[in-house]
Amino acid sequence: MQILKDRIRTEGRVMPGHILNVGSFLNQQADIELYNEIGMEFHRRFSDAHINKILTIEASGIGIACVTAQYFKAPVVFARKFRAKNIGDNLYSAEVTSYTHGIDYTITVPRTFLNKGDSVLLIDDFLANGCALEGLVALIQTADAQLAGAGVVIEKGFQNGGKRLREQNIRLESLAIIDSMSPEEGVKFRD
Amino acid sequence: MQILKDRIRTEGRVMPGHILNVGSFLNQQADIELYNEIGMEFHRRFSDAHINKILTIEASGIGIACVTAQYFKAPVVFARKFRAKNIGDNLYSAEVTSYTHGIDYTITVPRTFLNKGDSVLLIDDFLANGCALEGLVALIQTADAQLAGAGVVIEKGFQNGGKRLREQNIRLESLAIIDSMSPEEGVKFRD
Numbered sequence: 001m002q003i004l005k006d007r008i009r010t011e012g013r014v015m016p017g018h019i020l021n022v023g024s025f026l027n028q029q030a031d032i033e034l035y036n037e038i039g040m041e042f043h044r045r046f047s048d049a050h051i052n053k054i055l056t057i058e059a060s061g062i063g064i065a066c067v068t069a070q071y072f073k074a075p076v077v078f079a080r081k082f083r084a085k086n087i088g089d090n091l092y093s094a095e096v097t098s099y100t101h102g103i104d105y106t107i108t109v110p111r112t113f114l115n116k117g118d119s120v121l122l123i124d125d126f127l128a129n130g131c132a133l134e135g136l137v138a139l140i141q142t143a144d145a146q147l148a149g150a151g152v153v154i155e156k157g158f159q160n161g162g163k164r165l166r167e168q169n170i171r172l173e174s175l176a177i178i179d180s181m182s183p184e185e186g187v188k189f190r191d
Numbered sequence: 192m193q194i195l196k197d198r199i200r201t202e203g204r205v206m207p208g209h210i211l212n213v214g215s216f217l218n219q220q221a222d223i224e225l226y227n228e229i230g231m232e233f234h235r236r237f238s239d240a241h242i243n244k245i246l247t248i249e250a251s252g253i254g255i256a257c258v259t260a261q262y263f264k265a266p267v268v269f270a271r272k273f274r275a276k277n278i279g280d281n282l283y284s285a286e287v288t289s290y291t292h293g294i295d296y297t298i299t300v301p302r303t304f305l306n307k308g309d310s311v312l313l314i315d316d317f318l319a320n321g322c323a324l325e326g327l328v329a330l331i332q333t334a335d336a337q338l339a340g341a342g343v344v345i346e347k348g349f350q351n352g353g354k355r356l357r358e359q360n361i362r363l364e365s366l367a368i369i370d371s372m373s374p375e376e377g378v379k380f381r382d
Binding site for chain 1: 214215216219220221222223224226227249250253254255256257258260261264265266267268269271300301303304
C-alpha cells in the first residue's frame with residue numbers, strides 16, 4: 001500500500017533495537033484519513049471472505065479495527081490484556097508472551113462475544129513475532145469460531161511471526177512488509 | 192439520543208454497585224453502526240466549535256473517538272495509562288484516581304501531539320466521578336492548548352463528575368444522562 005509506505009518513510013522513526021515509531025500517525029496519534037484508506041484496503045483484500053466479526057487487541061489496534069469495520073458492516077470485539085492468570089469462567093483466554101516488553105500476559109474476551117458460526121477477521125497494527133495474533137487465533141479456536149484471516153498494517157518481515165502464521169495456512173494480508181531497517185539506512189520494504 | 196437510550200434499556204445490564212454493563216454494544220464489543228450515529232451526534236452538537244484534534248484515553252474510548260473523528264476531519268490522540276509515576280521528559284502527564292477500580296494512575300501523551308493553538312474535543316464512553324476527564328483537561332492546560340469541550344456517551348448523573356465539569360464552565364455534551372439505576376428498577380434517564 002503505497003501511501004502507507006510513503007508515510008512510514010517520511011514520518012516513521014527507526015530506533016535502535018528494531019523499533020519503528022509510527023506513533024505520530026498510526027498509534028497514539030491517529031490520522032483518520034489514513035485509517036480510512038487502510039480500512040478500504042483491508043476490505044478490498046478480504047472482499048471475497050464472509051466476515052461477520054472483527055477481533056483485535058487493546059489498545060492501539062482498536063481504532064484501526066473500528067474504522068475498518070465500517071467497510072465490512074461488522075461489529076468489533078477487542079481482547080483485553082491482563083497480567084493476572086486467574087480470570088473468570090465467563091471468559092475465553094489465551095497466554096501471550098511479549099518479546100518486545102519481556103512479559104507474559106493473558107488476553108481475554110467474554111464468551112458471549114465469540115460464537116460458533118462467527119467468521120472472524122483479525123486486525124492489528126503490527127506483526128513481529130506473531131505472539132499477539134497467535135493468542136487471538138487461540139481464542140477463536142477455543143470458541144469454535146472460524147478464522148477468515150488476519151489483516152496487519154505493518155509486518156516486520158525480518159522477524160518470524162508472518163512466516164509462522166503463513167505456515168499454518170492462515171490467510172495473512174500485511175499492508176507494508178519491512179525486510180530490514182536501521183537508524184542509519186532507514187526502512188527497506190519487500191516488493 | 193433516543194437510539195442510544197433504547198439500546199441501554201434493552202441490552203444494558205445494571206449490576207450491584209452502580210455498574211452499568213454495556214460491553215455488548217459500546218465497549219469490548221462495538222456496534223459500529225451505533226458508533227457512527229454517536230459520531231454524527233457529537234458532530235451535530237459541536238458543529239459550531241472549531242475542533243482540530245480529538246483526545247481520549249485508552250482503551251474503550253479509542254474506537255468511539257476514531258469513528259467520531261471522521262466527522263470532524265481531525266486526528267485522534269489517546270492518553271496512555273501507567274501505574275508508574277516516573278515517566279519521560281518528552282511526555283505531558285497528569286495523575287488520575289479511579290474510584291471504580293480503587294487505584295491511582297498516571298496518564299500521558301507525547302508533548303509533540305498536543306500543541307498551543309490546538310482546539311481539542313475530549314471524547315469518552317463514560318463519565319462518573321469525572322477523574323479521567325479532569326486528567327485529560329489537565330493535559331490540555333499543561334500543553335497550553337484550548338479545550339473546545341467534552342463529549343461523553345453515557346453520564347452517570349447521580350455521580351458528581353458532570354456537575355463538577357459544568358461548574359468549571361466546560362462545555363459538556365452527554366448523549367445519555369442516567370439519573371438513577373438499580374438491578375431491580377433498571378435505568379432512569381434525565382429528560
